[in-house]
Amino acid sequence: MDFADDLMTRPYDIYDRLRTTSPVCRITGTDGQPAWLVTRFDDVRAALADPRLSLDKAHAREGNYRGLSLPPALDANLLNMDPPDHTRLRRLVGRAFTQRRVEQLRAPIRATADRLLDALGEEGTTNLITSYAAPLPIIVICDLVGVPDSYRRDFRAWTTALISPDPGRPQAAKEAMVAMLGFFQELTAHKRREPADDLLSDLIAVRDIGGDRLTEDELMSLAFLILFAGYENTVQLIGNSILALLQHPDQAALLRQDASRIHASVEEFARYEGPALLAIRRFPTQDVTIGGVQIPAGETVLLSLSAANRDPDRFPDPNRLDLGRDAAGHLALGHGIHYCLGAPLARAETEIALAALLERFEELELTEEKTRWRPSLRARGLLDLPVRYRATRPSF
Template identity: 75%
Template sequence: MDLQGDLVHHPHDAYRHLRDTAPVQRIAGATGEPAWLVTRYDDVRPALADPRLSLDKSHAARGAHRGLSLPPALDSNLLNMDPPDHTRIRRLVGRAFTPRRVEAMRPGIRRTADELLDALGTEGRTDLITSYAAPLPIAVICDLLGIPDDHRRDFRAWTDQLIAPDPSRPQDAEQAIGAMLAFFTELIAHKRRHPADDLLSDMIAVRDGDGDRLGEDELTSLAFLVLAAGYENAVQLIGNAVHALLTHPEHLARLRLDPSKLPRAAEELARYEGPALLAIRRFATEDITIADVTIPAGETVLLSLAAANRDPARFPHPDRLDLDRDTSGHLALGHGIHYCLGAPLARAEVEIALAALLDRFAILTPAETEPRWRRSLRARGLLTLLVDYKATAPPLP
């Protein structure tokens, strides 16, 4: 068995094998450095909330897998912090990124979805990733942050270069990081002078009861995180969900008949084929034992959300898509203090994207036999999703 290759090319099969034989396994991380991979639900869930597993890179031993390297002005984000810094920043962001704000965005998300579908016409073939699943989240995130329309294409290109860099052109990712840093620095300065009704303006203005506020690097890093994580997760949630329904037409038909089931269905679709194979890397602050394996202090721990979500000990028949399943406790968007800050927005986007698609097209069928998945140890998403569509049903015989 080529474990490293299978983890990228056939992740669910590889995770099944590891859950059964080696639930804590030493592997090479995405950039080649060693890390420990944890795959069972009963180990992954508590580890996500274990304070002995730090997100702070200062706890990493020499030579351990550390993940993406970013400039300091982009690195001061919630994915690299532990309490009390994490607690402070999350509290401040939470004052600006409220459930009320997300709820108020729903009509605008639906309008954008409808506009993208309008552009497809009433019949044809399209790559739904390019025409729908990708442009919808970038529009939502740019609206959320108050980014002008004429920069949306740049942001999509920059983010794609970070998510799926070309190994033969490492300079592209570096240039994308530099461009994003320069843009956000200028945008934050502009928002200070001309605040508007958007999340970035609110994050600049927000203070807690003691007058604390977000610093310049914290603001820049948070804007970068909202864009990169919000875009990537939503594209993959939408694309993976549509693909799962296309390959399970009986479920697609049920949702057409009763769209009220979409919120519950979205949870099962996220469990079944979530956007993240792995949670953000963690570093052991002391020797820690998981499933009878002792991980030395300073070494990197990778917690597999995808493996845990298909653990039969927690979800019976986990490889079966079941829209009636009790999905409570699924880990597609994390768990504990690092639970995805944008989870309510991600849920709204996938529910609205599916509702608009089903409302618009009475016929929606796959136009390719084998989907092309992004080759990644970390993320689970489609490169393309070719479909044939028609806005009206064919006449009865």
């Protein structure tokens, strides 16, 4: 099947059909190379935790889909590693994303959300992706990592070039990688000269002083991954959640009536319209059987998080947004040792973003303009979310 085109334009229709007819099937990736796609919840969940499915491209067989290719200085990251290196690096950055640390960030996150909404004024129209859903996570992750204002670039333009390459500009992805590498080299040099109380300074100290030693490539790759994944998935989760609310006014009314529901509702938003269609590609280190299908060692396995989360055997009536549903156990943020490191932060940002938006605007609705989804094999996120709004109360 022509996986790339169909998946990007109508993913849930495709997933519903595949779960019934071909839950583990051979497809063609965006680079024209073959891969195996897994769509049932139980199969996806088991595969996410299977140590025989490696993220290390050294186990990839030639001629199969390999996914995004980065220069070595950005490629030595957690998304390409297995234990013990994965364990070592995850331990180094894990303390920055603990639930306790995230709770300390809630007040600054809310203050940032309020400032962004203040800038919109009392009423009007806006693209909520560019004015709210995107800048909020960028500000938060830059503050956490320690990116000074003068170093804050258009990260989203770079990541868009990588995630959704423009067929008319095949060189754009390469240009973005070169620009990102130069940025991280410059930022790291700045932090060596002027260390501060932030995550990047801590990682540089580990690299330069000792302890769990980092190579220079590991340092650059960690900085890249934290900034890249630390905001991109959150942008998508916030934007997708807002769209889901606007498309389901009955569910929005529930949250307006009882704001305490918002905390639990984030799980249902993530299940219903998560930030990723697919998990990072995996390569079996030996022949494996998934869903009754034998997959040879080295061939590429793609695990569909979105398809798993719409599996009716796990979630009844899965294509319906139900904020009263117990959505615990969804796979939107992964499972197993590669579970999203920034999940607590992404949840908190989404909860705060929704609460601030609903409190601020009494009226919030889609305009007649069309929403646009990012044309991506992996990411499930909006390019545009045009809305009309009117404030509940004056903003000061």
